[in-house]
Amino acid sequence: MGCGLLVVALLPGTAAALITGSGHDLAGTAAGTNGGDQICIYCHTPHNANTVIADAPLWNHQVDTGAAYIAYGDPAGTMDATAGTPSGISALCMSCHDGQIGVDNYGGFTPGTLIGTISSVADFGLDLSNDHPISFVYDTNLANTDAELWDPAVDTVSVGTGGTTQSGTIAAVLLFNDKVECASCHDVHNTQISSENYKLVRDNMVGSELCLDCHNK
Incomplete structure (x- = not known):
């Protein structure tokens, strides 16, 4: 019993060590100013989560449900599916990665002072016509x-x-x-x-x- 409890106690620490220092570790950055150097707070909260997107995992960041995305354009005409507007979990990703909402818009606060602070490589904007298609069956x-x-x-x-x-x-x-x-x-x-x-x-x-x-x- 004691050993089992020890294993469970160690799992969260292991996960935190992996996200620490990654591209999604915003603690200590400009976005982290209001987060108290927390790592998870920019996306998740244990209480009063944003439920605008179904099945969102205790979501804490503002989501733009009205963004006018341009889907993958299929220039070669070889795609047999139809790329959709980012939905579900992709909509959560784009709440930071489309450059329309501030990274610091979380926890019900919308200061929007950090719009455009994501690197150009990770800021896809609304034009996804040259990106791998998403949100298709x-x-x-x-x-x-x-x-x-x-x-x-x-x-x-x-x-x-x-x-x-x-x-x-x-x-x-x-x-x-x-x-x-x-x-x-x-x-x-x-x-x-x-x-x-x-x-x-x-x-x-x-x-x-x-x-x-x-x-x-």
Whole structure:
């Protein structure tokens, strides 16, 4: 019993050590001025969470539900799905990464003084026409139509390293309500691929493993 309790007590510390120093550790930055050097507060709160997005995990940041995004443009005309407006978990990501809402707009406060403070690489703006499509349904029908995608209901993946490995069907491991979202590729808490820390990815980039988790090439 005592040993079991010790393991549980250690888990939060382990997770915190992984996000510490990552791109999502805002403690000590300009955004951290009002956060008391906390790490989690910019996105999460234990009480009075923002529920504007369904299934948001105790969300603490302002969300712009009226942003006019331009979806992936499919310039080659080869996409067999229709890219959607960022929804679900992707809408949460874009609440910082579209540059429209201040990073410091959290906890019910909307000072907006830190709009545009995210690096240009991470500030996608509203034009997502040249970014990997998100918020579209990826299912067996799409895989069969496209012929260059693995069947998410049948084919399996294993992402991450060591104790943070997740294995199962593509649908179970990488999709959210059967959709490809930002978090299908990115691990916001930096728990899975520490060697790729700066990209916060869920699988190795060596040999394009991350891409090949879904793309049958």
